[in-house]
Amino acid sequence: MVLLSLRIPIGVSLGMTAFTGIFALRGMDAAFALMGSTTFQFIAHWSLTAIPMFILMGAIAFHTGLTRTLFDAGKAWLSFLPGGLAIATNVSSAGFAAASGSSVAMAGAMSRLAVPEMLRAKYDPGLATGVVAASGTLGAFIPPSIPFVLYAVFMEASVGQLLMAVNHRAGKDESRAGPGDQ
Known part of the structure; x- marks a missing residue:
């Protein structure tokens, strides 16, 4: 909250807080190693x-x-x-x-x-x-949607399956309608 009150951007504030916490718990080597690998793993995700x-x-x-x-x-x-x-x-x-x-x-x-x-x-x-x-x-x-892709990446789900499930779900709802539901 102190960093945010100093008008430091949210992403930088969160990164600095995470780095400080890992440094306090695991040491400097672990903090730098995790900072480099986590950033690369997120950006290099194929779904993005x-x-x-x-x-x-x-x-x-x-x-x-x-x-x-x-x-x-x-x-x-x-x-x-x-x-x-x-x-x-x-x-x-x-x-x-x-x-x-x-x-x-x-x-x-x-x-x-x-x-x-x-x-x-x-x-x-x-x-x-x-x-x-x-x-x-x-x-x-409306698929295809950038928020759907980001949701799938964060939830570690398949982007293709998520987009197909949205369309598949719509098809299931229509098939459940009985003769009196029209």
């Missing part, structure tokens, strides 16, 4: 290679015009509804989230496309930015 690939997929989707196409399709399909541009933003955000896996990238891309369109259509600026911010959370929930 999925994260740059998701970012690359998002960049390709944005620069090839997929985000614009998704937004234009959402506008065309949903413009007749009240708040059609806001709904189109949510639909196109879900589509882009499925391509990028990143909430931040998705919110950035949609803010460049959807907010100016909504402002031209006389939407309230707070509503326009709020819709983009709220739909930005979809990137964390």
Whole structure:
């Protein structure tokens, strides 16, 4: 808490505290050995290679015009509804989230496309930015997702099995529905 109150970043504060604790319990050699090996083992984890690939997929989707196409399709399909541009933003955000896996990238891309369109259509600026911010959370929930990968790494689970289990679970729920559940 002292380090945090001195405005030292959280990661550095935690690292310094861990290093000090290991030094006090095991000695200087163990502290340096563990610091080097733990850092390398985490960064060299094979599953983390999925994260740059998701970012690359998002960049390709944005620069090839997929985000614009998704937004234009959402506008065309949903413009007749009240708040059609806001709904189109949510639909196109879900589509882009499925391509990028990143909430931040998705919110950035949609803010460049959807907010100016909504402002031209006389939407309230707070509503326009709020819709983009709220739909930005979809990137964390729709596979492939960077938080899913990080969760799998921290829980020492298989990334592939985690993503398949999410989709498999959705399929199981549908198959359990009886004839009267429709």
